[in-house]
Amino acid sequence: xxxxxxxxxxxxxxxxxxxxxxxxxxxxxxxxxxxxxxxxxxxxxxxxxxxxxxxxxxxxxxxxxxxxxxxxxxxxxxxxxxxxxxxxxxxxxxxxxxxxxxxxxxxxxxxxxxxxxxxxxx
Numbered sequence: 001x002x003x004x005x006x007x008x009x010x011x012x013x014x015x016x017x018x019x020x021x022x023x024x025x026x027x028x029x030x031x032x033x034x035x036x037x038x039x040x041x042x043x044x045x046x047x048x049x050x051x052x053x054x055x056x057x058x059x060x061x062x063x064x065x066x067x068x069x070x071x072x073x074x075x076x077x078x079x080x081x082x083x084x085x086x087x088x089x090x091x092x093x094x095x096x097x098x099x100x101x102x103x104x105x106x107x108x109x110x111x112x113x114x115x116x117x118x119x120x121x122x
Contacts, residue, residue, distance in 0.1 A: 005011055063069055074080035081087050106114065 071080070079087075109117070
């Protein structure tokens with residue numbers, strides 16, 4: 001009787017269906033595993049980037065606590081100078097030459113031309 005069950009067409013169909021179902025489960029599990037492994041690699045990369053960022057921030061924090069940084073910031077923001085220093089400010093002003101040229105060109109225009117330029121916003 002058991003031999004009849006094994007030789008039956010229904011048994012063969014059931015076994016084939018079970019094999020396909022098992023293959024489907026195995027393939028799905030391997031795909032999920034590869035997705036999880038990819039996420040793990042991405043998270044490890046992000047963790048290493050965060051560690052680099054933390055090290056950089058730690059270096060900046062130690063530099064901020066140094067007297068050299070405080071002196072530099074005082075010089076820049078508060079115009080600090082030590083007692084034995086002489087400071088000279090040099091301002092570059094390129095606009096003054098352009099303004100003189102504009103004034104001369106306006107002076108050379110006729111009065112109606114000046115009004116026309118003023119009305120047109122030139």
